Amino acid sequence: MKSSYLAFVTLFTSTLCLAAALDGAALYQNNCAQCHGERGMGGIVGMGNMTPDASGTTAGNGMMNGMYGAGGSGMMGLKAPxxxxxxxxxxxxxxxxxxxxGIDDEGHPLNRVMPHWGSSSFRSDHGTAPTKAEVDAIQQYLQAQK
Structure with a gap:
């Protein structure tokens, strides 16, 4: 009985680990590439998909904090790092x-165009802030880029 229980636990936890794996490339492409470029090499802010979604905000449900109206157009064309x-x-x-x-590695605020995703949502998160696992998956994807 003990061995069948162990086999079940091993199979169940292995399945959970596989299901829990996040696609950092897809998360990055859906939420970051429109400003930082397809492979994270930098880009021009706002030159990607600018189509409003059902809520009236633009691609990324928080990209540029939804600021395309007053003041937003002046941000177009800025270089994303x-x-x-x-x-x-x-x-x-x-x-x-x-x-x-939106705070860099030295404790300084990032450019005001960068969304603070903690008070926003990735496209796939349906209104909830991104998880640590999602952010880690994006970072791992970026680390693999050359």
Missing amino acids: KLAGDASAWEPELFERAVLQ
């Missing part, structure tokens, strides 16, 4: 703080 090889090399806690709170 390279992440691959730069910010992707930060300690995970610092990368997460940058993504969720």
